[in-house]
């Protein structure tokens with residue numbers, strides 16, 4: 001498996017650790033701060049994150065059985081993780097928006113670079129009749 005650091009991260013808001021050893025230190029700090037049992041894991045994004053073992057298991061434990069799901073569906077109640085799904089969807093939209101913002105900024109900077117370089121080199125002053133070169 002190739003880790004190029006560009007893979008999608010399912011938990012981009014988590015702390016990033018460079019390697020397992022740093023993740024372990026991070027896990028120990030979190031355990032001290034929040035209590036519980038943290039451990040590091042290698043994320044597909046290439047970084048190491050930490051997870052709360054109890055919390056990770058809680059999701060599994062809270063998963064409803066097939067019969068419970070049928071009963072709930074009959075009652076017309078929303079699935080137990082509906083809010084979580086909505087949250088993930090919102091995060092995805094935010095991520096997409098951030099990506100577009102970053103791309104626009106990058107493109108704007110790329111357009112400005114020739115002008116900046118030119119100005120840094122001393123640019124040119126056209127005299128009283130000259131117009132600003134940055135205006136277009």
Ligand SMILES: [Zn+2]
Pocket residue numbers: 008009010011012043044045046047049
């Ligand atoms: Zn990640």
